[in-house]
Amino acid sequence: MTRQLLTGNVAAAWGVRLAEVDYVPAFPITPQTEIIETIAGWIDKGEMDCRMVTMDSEHSMITAAGAAVATGVRSYAATSSQGLLYGMEMLYTVAGWRTPFVLTNVSRGLSAPITLESDHNDVMAARDSGFLQIHCATCQEVVDATLMAYRLAEDKRVRVPVIVNLDGFYLSFTREPVDIPDPAKAREFLPPFDPGSLKFRAGRPLSEAVAVLGGTPYSYFRYELHLAAMGALAVYDEVAEDFARLFGRRYDAVESYRAEDADYVFVMLGSFSTKARDAVDGLREAGVAAGLVRPRLFRPFPVEALRRALAGRKGVAVIDQNLSMGKGGVLHGELLSALYGVADAPPVVAGFIGGLGGRDIGPGEFREMISVLEQAVADGETPPPRLLFSAEELRHVRKLQASAHVEREEIHRQERGDTERDET
Amino acid sequence: MSEPVIKGMKDIPSEHILGAGTALCAGCGALQALHEIYDVLGENTVFVNSAGCMTLMSVYPFTPFRGGWLYTAMASAPAGAQGVRDALDILLAKKRIAPEEDMQVAVLSGDGATYGMGLAAASCAIDRDLDFLYICYDNEGYGNTGNQTSAGTPHASRTATDTGAEGVPGYKKDLFGLWVANRPAYAATVIGAEPLDLARKVEKAKSIKGPKLILALSPCPVGWDYDPMETLEIGRLAVKTGIWPLKEFVDGKVVHTKTPHPRTPVEEYLKLQGRYAHLFSPKRNDALIDEIQSRVDAYWDAVGD
Numbered sequence: 001m002t003r004q005l006l007t008g009n010v011a012a013a014w015g016v017r018l019a020e021v022d023y024v025p026a027f028p029i030t031p032q033t034e035i036i037e038t039i040a041g042w043i044d045k046g047e048m049d050c051r052m053v054t055m056d057s058e059h060s061m062i063t064a065a066g067a068a069v070a071t072g073v074r075s076y077a078a079t080s081s082q083g084l085l086y087g088m089e090m091l092y093t094v095a096g097w098r099t100p101f102v103l104t105n106v107s108r109g110l111s112a113p114i115t116l117e118s119d120h121n122d123v124m125a126a127r128d129s130g131f132l133q134i135h136c137a138t139c140q141e142v143v144d145a146t147l148m149a150y151r152l153a154e155d156k157r158v159r160v161p162v163i164v165n166l167d168g169f170y171l172s173f174t175r176e177p178v179d180i181p182d183p184a185k186a187r188e189f190l191p192p193f194d195p196g197s198l199k200f201r202a203g204r205p206l207s208e209a210v211a212v213l214g215g216t217p218y219s220y221f222r223y224e225l226h227l228a229a230m231g232a233l234a235v236y237d238e239v240a241e242d243f244a245r246l247f248g249r250r251y252d253a254v255e256s257y258r259a260e261d262a263d264y265v266f267v268m269l270g271s272f273s274t275k276a277r278d279a280v281d282g283l284r285e286a287g288v289a290a291g292l293v294r295p296r297l298f299r300p301f302p303v304e305a306l307r308r309a310l311a312g313r314k315g316v317a318v319i320d321q322n323l324s325m326g327k328g329g330v331l332h333g334e335l336l337s338a339l340y341g342v343a344d345a346p347p348v349v350a351g352f353i354g355g356l357g358g359r360d361i362g363p364g365e366f367r368e369m370i371s372v373l374e375q376a377v378a379d380g381e382t383p384p385p386r387l388l389f390s391a392e393e394l395r396h397v398r399k400l401q402a403s404a405h406v407e408r409e410e411i412h413r414q415e416r417g418d419t420e421r422d423e424t
Numbered sequence: 425m426s427e428p429v430i431k432g433m434k435d436i437p438s439e440h441i442l443g444a445g446t447a448l449c450a451g452c453g454a455l456q457a458l459h460e461i462y463d464v465l466g467e468n469t470v471f472v473n474s475a476g477c478m479t480l481m482s483v484y485p486f487t488p489f490r491g492g493w494l495y496t497a498m499a500s501a502p503a504g505a506q507g508v509r510d511a512l513d514i515l516l517a518k519k520r521i522a523p524e525e526d527m528q529v530a531v532l533s534g535d536g537a538t539y540g541m542g543l544a545a546a547s548c549a550i551d552r553d554l555d556f557l558y559i560c561y562d563n564e565g566y567g568n569t570g571n572q573t574s575a576g577t578p579h580a581s582r583t584a585t586d587t588g589a590e591g592v593p594g595y596k597k598d599l600f601g602l603w604v605a606n607r608p609a610y611a612a613t614v615i616g617a618e619p620l621d622l623a624r625k626v627e628k629a630k631s632i633k634g635p636k637l638i639l640a641l642s643p644c645p646v647g648w649d650y651d652p653m654e655t656l657e658i659g660r661l662a663v664k665t666g667i668w669p670l671k672e673f674v675d676g677k678v679v680h681t682k683t684p685h686p687r688t689p690v691e692e693y694l695k696l697q698g699r700y701a702h703l704f705s706p707k708r709n710d711a712l713i714d715e716i717q718s719r720v721d722a723y724w725d726a727v728g729d
């Protein structure tokens with residue numbers, strides 16, 4: 001085991017290297033590109049026995065990754081944002097093929113307006129694709145989750161592809177100390193790729209991904225995929241246990257931080273939860289019993305573990321780094337559906353939207369969310385989803401708008417000036 | 425390139441390996457071409473299919489294919505072929521399969537996907553020098569969805585989306601020309617009604633490494649609106665009128681493999697098909713018929729027949 005300072009992207013590449021991936025169809029997109037460049041460098045130096053092909057799009061990339069798994073090799077792909085959406089048709093398709101592989105998504109906000117910075121609307125759009133989802137909060141988790149994702153995906157009881165999600169910039173380009181797992185141990189943890197029944201070979205007739213006629217066989221295969229994803233909950237626990245035994249790092253499906261005796265709990269995904277951790281410490285010092293609950297697994301959704309983690313709490317603030325227009329945060333709705341009708345469920349589960357397009361969530365805002373919860377508990381009424389935005393930010397936008405108006409006026413004036421000159 | 429075996433009709437494989445009883449229409453010209461192509465390619469072929477009529481060849485739990493089949497989506501069959509080919513190469517290189525277990529990889533895609541949505545995926549597979557065979561069955565429309573106009577639909581024909589008196593205002597795209605500009609290892613046009621020409625070309629393609637592309641005009645009784653028993657005759661007329669030039673691109677040159685001489689007037693081809701009926705009744709549209717004829721004449725003049 002060696003300890004190095006790695007960006008989240010290089011950590012992801014290490015996971016791929018340790019998984020001894022055979023095949024990487026690739027396509028560049030910020031902030032993911034460093035992953036494929038790192039792998040390409042290792043291949044070119046002969047440090048990794050892997051084939052990489054630069055494809056023409058993410059749609060093609062995901063098709064090629066799935067088709068290669070369907071032929072019997074371990075595959076990997078990585079993308080972000082627009083790329084994930086461009087490949088969306090194939091996410092659903094290859095999940096339906098039951099071709100297990102790992103796709104890293106480096107989260108980035110979606111256009112329009114176009115941005116490079118992070119939020120979770122991209123990965124939320126893949127929620128119902130059939131891919132499982134593991135969300136990482138640290139660079140260490142990225143390398144570890146990548147190895148775990150292969151074990152989970154390839155397990156005979158699962159056989160479903162997995163997205164490992166890390167936040168653009170906050171993780172992708174941030175260096176953290178990372179213990180790189182020992183290759184021999186990684187090999188012990190993750191056995192060689194077993195293609196199962198997936199393989200095209202001469203003399204072996206095999207038609208894959210064929211059409212069905214009617215709702216009955218269609219429903220059957222879709223239910224099978226769902227049941228496999230549900231079954232992945234128990235398999236994940238086994239995989240996490242095994243990982244802890246071999247590497248000494250434990251990754252429960254749901255992480256709890258000072259939540260056991262908390263009155264108020266933040267629930268959120270990904271690297272921004274480290275901000276919530278600091279806020280929890282600050283709040284505790286100020287005498288507020290705050291805690292944090294972070295699902296690592298988002299698909300399958302760890303319903304029981306979340307119910308246990310939140311049982312008996314007074315109020316929950318779900319912070320979504322995504323926005324479903326006309327509804328609110330996706331995680332908020334998911335959590336409510338898991339808690340509804342459950343005895344001991346917190347009476348107040350309020351939704352907050354923050355961190356869109358890389359916008360920070362400051363310590364003051366965490367404190368403010370607790371105040372909202374306290375008020376809601378006192379009133380016995382949960383407020384509608386709140387969009388985090390400060391007066392200072394609004395002033396900033398107003399300034400930008402004012403500059404835009406000035407620019408436009410200037411252009412109009414020049415145009416008018418030009419025509420006047422033309423006429424004379 | 426190995427020595428060709430197919431020299432005359434008697435050399436064409438007489439055993440048909442594609443199973444019968446699929447959901448395709450009677451008289452399907454695409455199926456006719458596929459039969460002939462598969463017989464030459466042999467069983468050890470993985471077909472990677474894009475959305476279209478041929479997708480209904482394999483409907484759970486049946487399949488007419490003795491080798492492999494993978495349905496992908498409308499736009500990405502060439503990328504699927506890339507994944508399968510790369511995986512087989514990796515398995516061979518890492519000695520995880522024996523050389524005898526290797527298979528050839530073929531895309532099976534319609535004109536709608538090939539001329540449009542899948543064009544980038546195919547072009548970039550050529551750029552990557554992928555060792556595969558691309559088969560485009562060209563029924564000149566989005567057949568599976570009810571024959572709407574595609575970029576392969578010919579001028580003045582009627583489709584589900586061009587129902588006016590003049591039919592389709594646009595012109596069939598020169599896909600073969602686009603392919604050639606992309607410098608593949610091999611490209612050819614074929615038609616099921618000329619089985620010897622087709623078999624020779626598929627045999628040649630099979631013997632060459634790299635991207636090989638075959639464009640098969642595929643008369644479609646449903647979309648083109650004619651009696652299924654006319655498929656062969658319409659196919660022959662497509663060649664005799666010069667509407668469908670049979671040619672190949674090999675060693676950097678385009679060569680015509682059959683020059684119709686003398687050419688039958690295009691009218692003979694057009695009047696057999698309901699999609700051109702508006703050119704003949706209620707009133708004959710000489711302007712459009714002449715335009716179609718003169719375009720064919722200009723093509724062959726340029727070839728220098």
Ligand SMILES: Cc1ncc(C[n+]2csc(CCOP(=O)(O)OP(=O)(O)O)c2C)c(N)n1
Binds near residue numbers: 477498534567
């Ligand atoms: C992304 C996408 N858009 C639209 C369709 C609907 N669709 C299915 S088959 C088809 C027609 C394909 O035309 P072509 O490639 O010429 O094949 P043909 O149907 O003529 O055999 C269309 C439009 C689809 N399957 N996928």
Ligand code: SF4
Binds near residue numbers: 448450451647
């Ligand atoms: S619609 Fe045309 S191309 Fe499609 S199966 Fe029927 S005959 Fe063949």
Ligand SMILES: [Mg+2]
Binds near residue numbers: 536561563564566567
């Ligand atoms: Mg078509």
